[in-house]
Amino acid sequence: MIALVLVASVLIGVSLGILGGGGSILTVPILVYLAGMDTKEAIATSLFVVGVTSLVGLVPHARAGRVRWRTGLIFGAVSMIGAYGGGRLAEYIPGTVLLVAFALMMLATAFAMLRRSRKPKAAKPAHTELPVKHVIVEGLVVGAVTGLVGSGGGFLVVPALALLGGLPMSVAVGTSLLVIAMKSFSGLAGHLSGVTIDWNLALMVTAAAVAGSLIGSRFAGRIPQDTLRKAFGWFVVVMGVFVLSRQLPTVIWVSPITWTGIGLAAATTMVWGAVRARRPRPTTDAPQAGTRESAVHP
Numbered sequence: 001m002i003a004l005v006l007v008a009s010v011l012i013g014v015s016l017g018i019l020g021g022g023g024s025i026l027t028v029p030i031l032v033y034l035a036g037m038d039t040k041e042a043i044a045t046s047l048f049v050v051g052v053t054s055l056v057g058l059v060p061h062a063r064a065g066r067v068r069w070r071t072g073l074i075f076g077a078v079s080m081i082g083a084y085g086g087g088r089l090a091e092y093i094p095g096t097v098l099l100v101a102f103a104l105m106m107l108a109t110a111f112a113m114l115r116r117s118r119k120p121k122a123a124k125p126a127h128t129e130l131p132v133k134h135v136i137v138e139g140l141v142v143g144a145v146t147g148l149v150g151s152g153g154g155f156l157v158v159p160a161l162a163l164l165g166g167l168p169m170s171v172a173v174g175t176s177l178l179v180i181a182m183k184s185f186s187g188l189a190g191h192l193s194g195v196t197i198d199w200n201l202a203l204m205v206t207a208a209a210v211a212g213s214l215i216g217s218r219f220a221g222r223i224p225q226d227t228l229r230k231a232f233g234w235f236v237v238v239m240g241v242f243v244l245s246r247q248l249p250t251v252i253w254v255s256p257i258t259w260t261g262i263g264l265a266a267a268t269t270m271v272w273g274a275v276r277a278r279r280p281r282p283t284t285d286a287p288q289a290g291t292r293e294s295a296v297h298p
Contacts, residue, residue: 002204005034009208012049016209017057017216018223020173021154021180023050023209025106025236028149029243032099035201039095043102043149044191045198047087049206051184054177057213061174068167072175074135075157076182079143083183086147087190093148099247102149106240114233142179147187154180 008030016023024046031042061067090098142157157179161172 001034002201005030005201006204006208008034009049009205010212010215012205013053013057013209013212013214014216015212016050016053016154016177016180017213018173018219019154019216020158020176023053023154023180025239027205027209028099028102029239031205033246035205037198039099040090040191040195041197043090043098044087044188044195045202045205047147047184047188047191048197048202049209051181051188052206053209053213054181054184056210057217058174058177058181060214060217061177064174066171066174067178068161068171068175069178071135071161071167072178073182074132075139075161075175076179078136078139079179079183080186082140082143082145083147083187084143084190086144086149087187088147088193090148090191091194096247098149099243103240103243103247105145105149106236106243110233110236110240114230143183143186147183147190 008026012023012026012030015021015026027046027049028042031037031045032039035042037045058067138157154176157176158169158172161167161175162169167175
C-alpha cells in the first residue's frame with residue numbers, strides 16, 4: 001500500500017509543476033483513502049507536502065523568469081493570515097464536515113476550470129501587478145480555504161493572477177507556487193496545535209511529490225494549458241463525487257430528488273455553455289472604425 005501511496009504522490013508534484021495547483025485536491029484523498037490517515041491529520045500533512053513541493057517546484061520556474069515576486073509575496077502574505085485562522089478554526093469542526101466542504105470545493109473548482117470565457121479579454125502587459133484591494137480579498141478568502149480544508153488553493157490563485165492581474169498563464173502558474181508555499185506553511189502552523197503528524201510517512205510522500213514537481217515543471221509551457229485544465233477538471237469532478245459518496249449517508253444517494261437535482265444542474269450547465277458558445281465574439285484584432293481615417297487625415 002505504501003508503494004501505491006508513493007506512486008500517487010508523484011501525481012501531486014506533477015500537477016503542481018504543470019498547472020500550479022491541484023496538489024491538495026489529490027493529497028487529502030490519497031492520505032485518507034490510501035494511507036488510512038485521520039481526516040485532520042491528512043489535512044495537516046497535505047499542507048506540509050504541498051508547501052515543500054511548491055517551494056521546490058518554484059525554483060525552475062524562477063530560473064525561467066516565470067515568477068512575479070512582488071505580486072506573489074503580497075498575495076501570499078495576506079493569504080497566510082487567512083490560512084492560519086482557517087487552520088485554528090478547523091480544530092473545532094468535525095472531520096466529516098471538513099471532508100464534505102473539501103469535496104464541494106473540489107466540484108466548484110472543477111466547474112471554474114471547465115468554464116469557457118464568453119469573450120476574450122485584451123492582453124495586458126506581463127508585468128502587471130494585482131490591485132491591492134484584489135490582493136486583500138482574494139488572499140484572505142483563498143488563505144482561509146487553505147487552512148480550513150487543507151487545500152493549497154492553486155486553482156483559485158492561478159485564475160486570480162491570470163484574469164485579475166493580467167499575467168500570462170505560464171507566469172501565473174509559477175507565481176502561484178510561491179503563494180501556495182507561503183500559505184500552506186501558515187495553515188500548517190495553525191493545525192499543529194491540535195494535530196500530530198506521522199513525519200516518516202509525510203517525508204516519504206513529500207519526496208515523491210517533489211520528484212513529480214521537477215518532472216512537471218519541465219513540461220510547463222510545452223503542453224497546452226487549456227487541454228490539461230479540462231482533463232484535470234473532469235478528474236477533479238470524479239474525485240469530488242467519490243469523496244462525497246464516502247461521507248454522505250447512503251439514503252441521500254438513493255433518493256430520486258438527489259439525482260433529479262444533479263440532472264437538472266448538469267442540463268442547465270450544458271445548455272448555458274451552448275448558449276454562451278453561440279454568442280458572437282467581438283474581433284479584437286480589427287482596427288476601430290475611423291482610426292485609420294483619422295490617422296491619415298488629421
